Amino acid sequence: MKVLIIGGGVIGLLTALELSQAGCEVTLLDKQDFGQAASWAGGGILSTMYPWLYPDAVNGLARFGKAMYQQWQPLLQQATGLDIEINPSGMLILDEADFNTGLGWAAHDHDPQQTAQLLTDSALHSINPRLNSSISQGLWFPELANIRNPRLLKTLIAFLKLQPNVNMQAFTTVQRFDIKNNRISAVVDEHGKRWQADQYVIATGAWSGLLSEQFDWQVPVKPIQGQMILFKAPAQWLPTMVMHQGIYLIPRLDGHIVCGSSTDDVGFNTDVNIETGLKLQQTAYRLAPELQDMPRVHAWAGLRPSVPDGVPYIGQAPLGQTSQQSNLWLNCGHFRNGLVMAPASARLLKQQMLGETLMVDPTAYLPANRLGQNQPFKLM
Ligand SMILES: Cc1cc2nc3c(=O)[nH]c(=O)nc-3n(C[C@H](O)[C@H](O)[C@H](O)COP(=O)(O)OP(=O)(O)OC[C@H]3O[C@@H](n4cnc5c(N)ncnc54)[C@H](O)[C@@H]3O)c2cc1C
8 A cells, every 4th residue: 555644743754654564655745854843842751741631532542652662662773773762750740739630540540651649858859859949749650751752753764764665755845635536646746746645644733724725624733832941961960850830841861851831822933932931941940940050052942733622633534525435544633742642643543544453442533523623722
């Protein structure tokens, strides 16, 4: 089967990985270089933030994130020599208002990857000695990890370039679809070149609404900007991830510390706002005061592909009256959780495309029932 995937962020790359490993001939197009958009800009926390706030459909894919990346890691590393850098740092959540809910959620969920315990005073500070000494309680999730997403993308790109059944074309913008008899017959790029395949996948993140304008439905994806700042500390300096009021510190294995993030509805703008950066910096200093001695080395912003209910669109898209004969598929709208949901999201799409047994009930993600419904956007 020949599959053409539009968009080479984490979702398109992992979809290409799944399909090419299953023997499909895959072409992957991106309007810029691969792995440069939201997937590069993100934090790489391998859990939803405050999981109790998210629908089951989101946690239901997110719970596979860490384990699936761990499964891919040796194959990717052996072929490319690159490490996707999963840091099993655990996470401290410091929002007192969430302690009981978080403990109840962890107890009820029984997910071995999401155990939680409340730590106080010396127990808390022995887990993370960099925490502000005025903080006396924290909810500890020891199994939570983060992945260094820029390294993940670099590794996936290098791996896919080695595969004889994968053709990757960067700097190729898909402008429209050619449709014949309710089937896509080709996509057309900005130079008028037609790219043909048997099946087509839209994995264009925050741009998925624009790309689907041509149909009688439109994926309700809206870009929501998130800004980040980066510090450099010695390796192991910050032992755990830390979260408070939606702002987090994420330690990388080499000592870099990512601090984010904002949620701003500013269209497709990725300019860094100095005031937002200063607010993130103040929060970072409040959480770990000695960070003031560490250099701040970078700042950036990326565009999350937000959808009204936060649940991604994974499955066959309608063409004409029906979606059953359609050769157009969606894998988009992962909002704040695309890096953690990507492995399961890509596998679920592959399983649907190849008629395999499905790893989870797909109903909540299927585009057919959801496109055309106008729901208000929630900034979870
Ligand atoms: C600041 C920030 C922090 C985040 N933190 C986390 C986190 O800790 N954990 C987590 O799980 N998620 C996190 N996310 C969310 C996550 O990054 C996204 O959900 C995920 O990267 C979306 O992946 P994607 O492949 O759909 O989109 P993208 O990475 O944006 O990729 C889409 C690609 O499509 C291409 N494209 C668009 N239109 C066209 C076209 N017409 N033709 C060809 N190519 C096209 C683009 O160039 C782009 O490369 C964060 C996001 C941000 C911005």
